[in-house]
Amino acid sequence: MHKTLDHFAEKFESELVEEINHLGQVRRYKAGKVLIDFGSNVTDIPLVLSGAIKVVREDRQGRELFLYFLGGGDTCAMSLTCCMNQKKSEIKAIVEEDAEVIMIPLHYMDGWMKYTSWRQFVFGSYNERFEEMLNAVDSLAFMKLDERLMNYLLDCKQSAGDFTIRKTHQQIATDLNTSRVVISRLLKKLEQEGQIELHRNMIEIL
Structure with a gap:
């Protein structure tokens, strides 16, 4: 098992961890690297092993708005949504601090729903990112x-x-x-x- 899969070894069944280790591609990115850009086709799901990734949204005038950070043990729920709906990316993910990420090809997502821990992880990620986006909206509207x-x-x-x-x-x-x-x-x-x-x-x- 890749040594930095510890975050996920605590969350997933050992069989799923083995699949991630076997099928995923570990990539290292320097700060400033655009991992996912606006309008790009998302074909892989990023699981963050270490470092920090900033996720931003763009308005009609091309201005960027910060949404949330991803750290070790996280994934981007919005990239999951784009993948599953075969939509172009509506967010930009930028490496904030040198990061190590394991990229999982989209076509494994459905098959992994047989794992209880994967379902809980996906739905939990949706919930966490949704709350963070609500906080971003609240801060704009009320703070x-x-x-x-x-x-x-x-x-x-x-x-x-x-x-x-x-x-x-x-x-x-x-x-x-x-x-x-x-x-x-x-x-x-x-x-x-x-x-x-x-x-x-x-x-x-x-």
Whole structure:
């Protein structure tokens, strides 16, 4: 068994883990790599072994909106949906931190539904990603931008497992669909409130 399949060995029957190990292709990606792009044909399901992947949505004006992060032990429910419905991708998945991913060809998905653990994993993934998307919608509709920003920073911390976030103000502004100037002002406000400490291209959550 691939040594990094530990996340899934805890979730799946041993027979399914063996199938994943035998049929899946382990791939390693550097930060910044686009794993799934808007409008692409999704033919493989990604199971994240390690690292972090950011999933974003695009509006009609081509602006990107951050939805959620994927970490070790996760899969992307929206890519599952696109695969099963043979639709082009409606999301972009970008490697946030160097990642190791095992890619499973689509045609194995239906056969694996015989495994109780796989069914629970798929439905659980749908539920988790749906809740995260609802949170993204709620933050847009009901939260002030400074609250959205702090939630975003906490999501980054949880995804990376590190209180230090290595992002530029422009990268954060792009994810939150606003301007760099606004983000810089709000980050300074959060620093004055003692919630973060700013460094060059780096933010530390206190």
